Amino acid sequence: MTAHPAPNARTDQNRNADTPTDPQIAARQKWMSVLARTSRARLEAQWSENHSSENWTHLREPQIGMVMVRARAGGTGQRFNLGEMTVTRCAVTLSDGTVGHSYVKGRDRIQAQYAALFDAVMLRDGSASDFIETLATEQAAAKRDHARKVAATKVDFFTLVRGDD
Amino acid sequence: MYVAVKGGERAINNAHKLLAEQRRGDKDIAEIETDQIEQQLSLSVTRVMAEGSLYDRDLAALAIKQGRGDLIEAIFLMRAYRTTLPRFAFSKPIKTAEMDVSRRISATFKDLPGGQILGPTFDYTHRLLDFTLMANGEAPTEAPSGEQPVDENMPRVLDDILNYEGLIQDEPVPVDENAPVADLTREPVKFPAGRDLRLQNLSRGDEGFVLALGYSTQRGYANSHAFVGEIRYGTVSVEIEPEELGFAIDIGDIELTECETVNKFKGSKTKLPQFTRGYGLVFGQNERKAISMALVDRAMRANEMGEQIMGPAQDSQFVMEHSDNVQSTGFVEHIKLPHYVDFQGELELVRRMRAEVEERLAKSEAENGTSQPEAAE
Numbered sequence: 001m002t003a004h005p006a007p008n009a010r011t012d013q014n015r016n017a018d019t020p021t022d023p024q025i026a027a028r029q030k031w032m033s034v035l036a037r038t039s040r041a042r043l044e045a046q047w048s049e050n051h052s053s054e055n056w057t058h059l060r061e062p063q064i065g066m067v068m069v070r071a072r073a074g075g076t077g078q079r080f081n082l083g084e085m086t087v088t089r090c091a092v093t094l095s096d097g098t099v100g101h102s103y104v105k106g107r108d109r110i111q112a113q114y115a116a117l118f119d120a121v122m123l124r125d126g127s128a129s130d131f132i133e134t135l136a137t138e139q140a141a142a143k144r145d146h147a148r149k150v151a152a153t154k155v156d157f158f159t160l161v162r163g164d165d
Numbered sequence: 166m167y168v169a170v171k172g173g174e175r176a177i178n179n180a181h182k183l184l185a186e187q188r189r190g191d192k193d194i195a196e197i198e199t200d201q202i203e204q205q206l207s208l209s210v211t212r213v214m215a216e217g218s219l220y221d222r223d224l225a226a227l228a229i230k231q232g233r234g235d236l237i238e239a240i241f242l243m244r245a246y247r248t249t250l251p252r253f254a255f256s257k258p259i260k261t262a263e264m265d266v267s268r269r270i271s272a273t274f275k276d277l278p279g280g281q282i283l284g285p286t287f288d289y290t291h292r293l294l295d296f297t298l299m300a301n302g303e304a305p306t307e308a309p310s311g312e313q314p315v316d317e318n319m320p321r322v323l324d325d326i327l328n329y330e331g332l333i334q335d336e337p338v339p340v341d342e343n344a345p346v347a348d349l350t351r352e353p354v355k356f357p358a359g360r361d362l363r364l365q366n367l368s369r370g371d372e373g374f375v376l377a378l379g380y381s382t383q384r385g386y387a388n389s390h391a392f393v394g395e396i397r398y399g400t401v402s403v404e405i406e407p408e409e410l411g412f413a414i415d416i417g418d419i420e421l422t423e424c425e426t427v428n429k430f431k432g433s434k435t436k437l438p439q440f441t442r443g444y445g446l447v448f449g450q451n452e453r454k455a456i457s458m459a460l461v462d463r464a465m466r467a468n469e470m471g472e473q474i475m476g477p478a479q480d481s482q483f484v485m486e487h488s489d490n491v492q493s494t495g496f497v498e499h500i501k502l503p504h505y506v507d508f509q510g511e512l513e514l515v516r517r518m519r520a521e522v523e524e525r526l527a528k529s530e531a532e533n534g535t536s537q538p539e540a541a542e
Contacts, residue, residue, distance in 0.1 A: 001225075001376055010193050013247070018273055025412050027386055027414065028215045029412065029413070029414055031387065032415065032495045033197045033402070033414065034412045035414035036197050036414075036415060037417060037418070042339075050327075055375060058477050060185070063250060063251075064250060065250050065251040065253040066219070066247070066250045066251070066252050066253065067252070067253055067254050067255070067256050067387075067403065067405055067416065068252060068254070068255045068256065068348070069220070069256045069259060069419065070255055070256050070259065070346065071259050071261070071364075071446050072258045072336070073336055073360055073361075073364060073444050074322060074323070074324075074336035074425065074442055075260075075261045075262055075321065075324065075336070075423065075425070076262075076336050076337075076338075077336025077337055077338055077361055078336070078339055078359075078361055079258050079337060079339060079361065080346060080347075080360070080361035080364040080365050081255075081346055081347070081348050081349075081350075081361070081365045082361075082365065082368055082446060082449055083214075083215070083218040083219065083220060083248065083369055084199050084219050084220065084252070084350075084362075084366060085219070085220035085403065085419060086219065086221040086224070086250070087253055087405075087416055089253060089407075091409075100214070101407070101409065101410060102259050103253070103405060103407060103414060103416045103419070104416055104417060105403070105416050105417030105419070106221065106223070106417070107221065107223070107224075131441075132367070141197065143265065144314050145310070146265075146311035147265065147310075147314030147315050147317075148269070148312075148313070148314045149308045149312060150266065150268070150284055150315045151281060151282070151307045151310070151311030151314055151315045152308065152310055152311040153268075153282055153283040154280045154281065154282050154283075154537075155280075155281050155282075155283055155310065156313070163206075
């Protein structure tokens with residue numbers, strides 16, 4: 001596997017502001033992040049319904065491994081290794097040669113495989129755009145619903161003055 | 166040390182079968198499923214992930230089931246499994262400032278931008294047993310929703326509020342941002358240990374041990390009086406930059422609890438007094454651990470702050486060498502394993518020493534009529 005130079009040389013120094021990437025990469029980052037958060041069942045169902053005629057092969061069989069999660073002391077300072085998380089990765093090739101990749105949290109090989117397949121389809125012709133859009137909307141709605149429940153627990157503490165009034 | 170023993174296979178097999186039977190318990194009671202553990206014993210799950218140092222909820226639930234609820238056994242299982250997996254990458258440093266918070270409180274400022282968000286907490290419960298959970302498992306009512314969601318970018322108390330006035334020290338960043346980061350899972354730990362190694366050690370350290378040490382700092386075995394500047398619990402996304410892609414991708418969310426303490430100030434003839442910081446960050450929802458970690462992190466910065474070492478929590482080597490419960494349990498519990506040969510050796514030695522002393526006593530009695538044992542060798 002060849003290492004391509006980063007389109008924008010990015011380092012940890014861009015700590016709180018990510019370097020803007022080109023729009024194609026930004027779009028791909030978006031759909032990969034949506035796919036990484038979608039269950040295997042959902043991906044599998046969508047694939048068999050709309051893309052089952054695709055011919056494809058594994059470029060890299062789904063593989064389970066780990067990512068060491070890094071953090072910063074105090075949130076902004078020196079980097080440290082917090083602990084690992086399980087991750088599954090996969091790469092597929094469509095019949096026209098388009099290669100799709102996935103890295104998803106957890107150990108679901110099938111989820112990783114479908115995430116890579118949808119990545120490839122999106123790269124080739126964007127033919128899963130509607131699906132990705134639906135998923136993104138659902139994920140945003142779920143996040144908002146949770147954030148509203150959390151907001152209902154916002155309090156105001158009163159400090160009581162003791163003694164003289 | 167203990168030596169290998171042979172035989173006993175049948176007894177060992179039968180012991181494991183008995184263990185499995187006891188784990189299952191009364192067969193008239195439904196078997197617990199790992200997804201029930203994952204959902205309904207989620208704080209056990211997060212502890213096992215944090216101290217197992219592997220974020221995987223399903224595996225932690227399985228480990229808890231297999232370990233019959235013994236969390237240290239479950240942590241041991243996670244650590245063992247971890248060694249079978251390749252490491253694909255290091256993540257980019259996660260951004261806790263961008264956490265989607267489920268809880269965020271400050272004990273230092275009552276009114277703060279973003280507000281005090283209690284979230285799912287045991288605080289302010291009455292700690293009375295709720296018998297409805299036992300009797301009919303009454304379904305909880307749906308939690309109410311606010312009109313508006315909580316702020317997406319909750320300001321940070323220490324950085325955005327206290328540091329705005331320069332009242333708290335900055336977090337030092339090494340000059341070379343790409344300098345290697347210590348990793349205790351790959352290299353032997355050397356002392357004195359840097360803060361990166363200390364934080365890694367504490368985050369996977371035993372909750373009880375770190376709690377006790379944190380408590381000791383409050384009781385005077387370190388002089389670093391702490392306030393909780395901020396606690397936040399929620400999810401952050403993890404990003405990696407795979408070399409075959411050449412750009413960063415988001416691989417999913419993990420739950421974290423972060424605690425930042427504001428500690429006693431420090432100043433000198435040339436520097437204005439400033440508060441100092443302690444930092445705690447753990448997988449999952451575990452405030453007790455995050456607060457304790459921040460207290461111990463601050464105590465372990467004694468040298469850096471030019472403070473006198475007066476308590477165990479300030480002694481980094483002592484803390485780090487005893488914080489790991491898998492190591493501790495391994496060494497403590499190994500003394501129950503067969504030490505027959507060792508012990509036979511000791512028995513022989515004691516018998517021989519006794520015989521020698523008795524022989525000498527008898528001899529000197531016969532010679533002088535007195536008994537004067539020599540000092541033991």
